[in-house]
Amino acid sequence: MESIINAMKSLESGNPALNKLASYLYKADAQLSKYLDELNIYIQLDKPTRKQTQDAGKLLEQIVLLLFKGLKGVQTIKSFQSAGPQYDLLVSGDDLSWDVMCKTLYLDREKRDIVIEAKATNSPLPDKQFARLCSIMEHNLRGAGLGIFITLNGASGFPKRDSTRQRAVSDCRLRQIIFHARTNKIIVVLEKEDLFQLTQNGSLIEILARKIRDLSELSGLPTTPAEQFQEIDLPAHLKILYESDT
Known part of the structure; x- marks a missing residue:
């Protein structure tokens, strides 16, 4: 019992060792690589047919299920049409493992549910789709304290990979910030580059935690890959000092 109490105190204090919990909190499904290979084939198509696009939507939903059933402590996992909206996936848990996962992702226990929307469109997610999820989580x-969009090409207004640092916010990015400020709830966006990293244990937790932190930091850059354990974003005169000690 003393060991349990001490461990919980360590979690509450924001111990840096929390990072080592990521591989415990997310176990990648052995089938995931096969489904991601199929998704990659679809992404390479120049002009997919309507049926291919529909099949890609179902494939992305299957990938989402494989991802989130790998979270430690998940006890409810649902996809259904409610009295109002259609929910692509709704996951939650009630035991200690899920509590630890919530702490790692900056979620309160009272808002421990996660709602996931899968969008297999080739264009970035439009603001109206983002607004819809905001409304669902609020009303x-x-x-649900965390909403996640799983997309192929991100969302409008979010920083693009290999682009200069973003200094202004608009579209989905602006709505994300305002929604978080008003409700203290979080919505993040995963794109195809993120998906192909998720075959490693712990990677989903690492990526989600970085995207959630960036909602407060607003670095203007896309989040770093999961395999980069540290995120170093320093100007040249500081970076040279950091690198000299590492």
Whole structure:
């Protein structure tokens, strides 16, 4: 019992060792690589047919299921049409493992549910789709503290990979910030580059934690890959000093 109490105190204090919990909190499904290979084939198509696009949507939903059933402590996992909206996936848990996962992702226990939307469109996610999830989390799923869009090409207004640092916010990015400020709830966006990193244990937790932190930091850059354990974003005159000690 003393060991349990001490461990919980360590979690509450924001111990840096929390990073080592990521591989415990997310175990990648052995089938995931096969489904991601199929998704990559679809992404390479120049002009997919309507049926291919529909099949890609179902494939992305299957990938989402494989991802989130790998979270430690998940006890409820649902996809259904409610009295109002359609929920692509709704996951939650009630035991200690899920509590630890929530702490790692900056979620309160009272808002421990996660709602996931899968969008297999080739264009970036438009603001109206982002607004819809904001409304669902505010008015329908009051216990959901984290919303996640799984997309192929991100969302409008978010920093693009290999682009200069973003200094202004608009579209989905602006709505994300305002929604978080008003409700203290979080919505993040994963794109195809993120998905192909998720075959490693712990990677989903690492990526989500970085995207959630960036909602407060607003670095203007896309989040670093999961395999880069540290995120170093320093100007040249500081970076040279950091690198001299590492």
